[in-house]
Amino acid sequence: xxxxxxxxxxxxxxxxxxxxxxxxxxxxxxxxxxxxxxxxxxxxxxxxxxxxxxxxxxxxxxxxxxxxxxxxxxxxxxxxxxxxxxxxxxxxxxxxxxxxxxxxxxxxxxxxxxxxxxxxxxxxxxxxxxxxxxxxxxxxxxxxxxxxxxxxxxxxxxxxxxxxxxxxxxxxxxxxxxxxxxxxxxxxxxxxxxxxxxxxxxxxxxxxxxxxxxxxxxxxxxxxxxxxxxxxxxxxxxxxxxxxxxxxxxxxxxxxxxxxxxxxxxxxxxxxxxxxxxxxxxxxxxxxxxxxxxxxxxxxxxxxxxxxxxxxxxxxxxxxxxxxxxxxxxx
Amino acid sequence: xxxxxxxxxxxxxxxxxxxxxxxxxxxxxxxxxxxxxxxxxxxxxxxxxxxxxxxxxxxxxxxxxxxxxxxxxxxxxxxxxxxxxxxxxxxxxxxxxxxxxxxxxxxxxxxxxxxxxxxxxxxxxxxxxxxxxxxxxxxxxxxxxxxxxxxxxxxxxxxxxxxxxxxxxxxxxxxxxxxxxxxxxxxxxxxxxxxxxxxxxxxxxxxxxxxxxxxxxxxxxxxxxxxxxxxxxxxxxxxxxxxxxxxxxxxxxxxxxxxxxxxxxxxxxxxxxxxxxxxxxxxxxxxxxxxxxxxxxxxx
Numbered sequence: 001x002x003x004x005x006x007x008x009x010x011x012x013x014x015x016x017x018x019x020x021x022x023x024x025x026x027x028x029x030x031x032x033x034x035x036x037x038x039x040x041x042x043x044x045x046x047x048x049x050x051x052x053x054x055x056x057x058x059x060x061x062x063x064x065x066x067x068x069x070x071x072x073x074x075x076x077x078x079x080x081x082x083x084x085x086x087x088x089x090x091x092x093x094x095x096x097x098x099x100x101x102x103x104x105x106x107x108x109x110x111x112x113x114x115x116x117x118x119x120x121x122x123x124x125x126x127x128x129x130x131x132x133x134x135x136x137x138x139x140x141x142x143x144x145x146x147x148x149x150x151x152x153x154x155x156x157x158x159x160x161x162x163x164x165x166x167x168x169x170x171x172x173x174x175x176x177x178x179x180x181x182x183x184x185x186x187x188x189x190x191x192x193x194x195x196x197x198x199x200x201x202x203x204x205x206x207x208x209x210x211x212x213x214x215x216x217x218x219x220x221x222x223x224x225x226x227x228x229x230x231x232x233x234x235x236x237x238x239x240x241x242x243x244x245x246x247x248x249x250x251x252x253x254x255x256x257x258x259x260x261x262x263x264x265x266x267x268x269x270x271x272x273x274x275x276x277x278x279x280x281x282x283x284x285x286x287x288x289x290x291x292x293x294x295x296x297x298x299x300x301x302x303x304x305x306x307x308x309x310x311x312x313x314x315x316x317x318x319x320x321x322x323x324x325x326x327x328x329x330x331x
Numbered sequence: 332x333x334x335x336x337x338x339x340x341x342x343x344x345x346x347x348x349x350x351x352x353x354x355x356x357x358x359x360x361x362x363x364x365x366x367x368x369x370x371x372x373x374x375x376x377x378x379x380x381x382x383x384x385x386x387x388x389x390x391x392x393x394x395x396x397x398x399x400x401x402x403x404x405x406x407x408x409x410x411x412x413x414x415x416x417x418x419x420x421x422x423x424x425x426x427x428x429x430x431x432x433x434x435x436x437x438x439x440x441x442x443x444x445x446x447x448x449x450x451x452x453x454x455x456x457x458x459x460x461x462x463x464x465x466x467x468x469x470x471x472x473x474x475x476x477x478x479x480x481x482x483x484x485x486x487x488x489x490x491x492x493x494x495x496x497x498x499x500x501x502x503x504x505x506x507x508x509x510x511x512x513x514x515x516x517x518x519x520x521x522x523x524x525x526x527x528x529x530x531x532x533x534x535x536x537x538x539x540x541x542x543x544x545x546x547x548x549x550x551x552x553x554x555x556x557x558x559x560x561x562x563x564x565x566x567x568x569x570x571x572x573x574x575x576x577x578x579x580x581x582x583x584x585x586x587x588x589x590x591x592x593x594x595x596x597x598x599x600x601x602x603x604x605x606x607x608x609x610x611x612x613x614x615x616x617x618x619x620x621x622x623x624x625x626x627x628x629x630x631x
Contacts, residue, residue, distance in 0.1 A: 075462040325428060
């Protein structure tokens, strides 16, 4: 078992992101009457649970995401803090231009929770992968992508304290394991280093942090000292932490549950290309749509997309060999 | 609701002044959304200079009435009104379309204090006005109102008058947008009787006659069937506009959102623009219209 930072407390049990979000939002809404749930007919995976404590602050818009987004902007203009929770392709994808025009231009304090990721039974329509890539170019938007229940709770708290539009990505994936201790410090825009390394650094976000933690075991057995950086804030990216990791290890592997085009990997690659050119390998979904897939007894999608710990380990070794080749060339 | 002759006369004069200011705006760039701007001049005049609660010295006054110009390309009319109200100096008229100017190509709340909504992408303003109307309801909650199954907001304030009203000016071509009808359903469900939508029904959009491009008729019946109170006016008749606004406001408490369909003429008052049903005009056609307009409205 590798040695981790003191705020890392790994337990091999499911630690669900929605549970963390519900806990943080319920607590905040009890204190702050400006917080409003804007629903899009998504049932309990949405925010129907908000009805239990604050029924009078729950606005049901039906399956009409465009109106919901702009109506929420009107509420925010009057000082409320609306939260919209749905599939990312619906609350953000369907209302993309509405968010751009009516929310981001004026930096209205609207919070989006969007569910997406490569995994799931629903198939190509719901297992969307382009959420990060499609929203990263939008100015004034903060994008968070928590990895487990603890980080989700901290991220949701930070999201509600921050004044301005935020997209919190809630991944559809196999259950993540518990990674962080309950006193995890959280700042928007700051990467969290779980472990410093020597040979390479994995920069992971969301569910892929779970797979990366598992990959470290394999790599350690193979005698490699690999660092792990958790990039919960996708935008603004923590450039300093990325450059620091590259300086220290000279090889970077990114891992995300989404398309590699325009996603975390591309963001990291751009930072490195401009500041400190470093060998990099991006793990994620190559340029293709996802599809339906069972998670047990065998995780079909994980294998298909190459997102298993052993796949990460292979990528890390590939990146290290790239680094060594480059060093030889430079000599 | 007979309005005093003098008030109507004064507002008509003001409307003509707003037209002249718009000529200045268009003239400075030889460009502008002249047709749709001319069709809402009387509506804007009636709202800003008589009907709406608006304090030029305190444009962020929390109790001001909100005005969402959903057809935000016709912001020239509001810019002129804001200049006439003294919110911006007259010389600002000449900075339209300029980098850093408060008078941007489309209405922008961030750059232009006094503007409530940043628009430009059509169809969204009504939902924004609805959000503001709903916020008014939620700000002071004292009485239970049953809004039926599926509606969770059940405690509404009952006042003789709302804290503020939310107005929204829509184009007729904008009613092609699907989300207008999402918004129409929502406003009726949440009984937003503090919301007044005004449709500038000038019958023309960019490619030709609105109803040939995509028929919006029967418009009155559509809004009625969505649960709205609807009336029709001649959108260039100040007296009719004032009467409709007053009636729509007095009906507050009937739990229905209001829709005023204003029949207007694109490019109203300027033959060169009326003939061509001008949308975004540039160069010669703009300058020709300005010349005609300056003559016609010189002394009135």
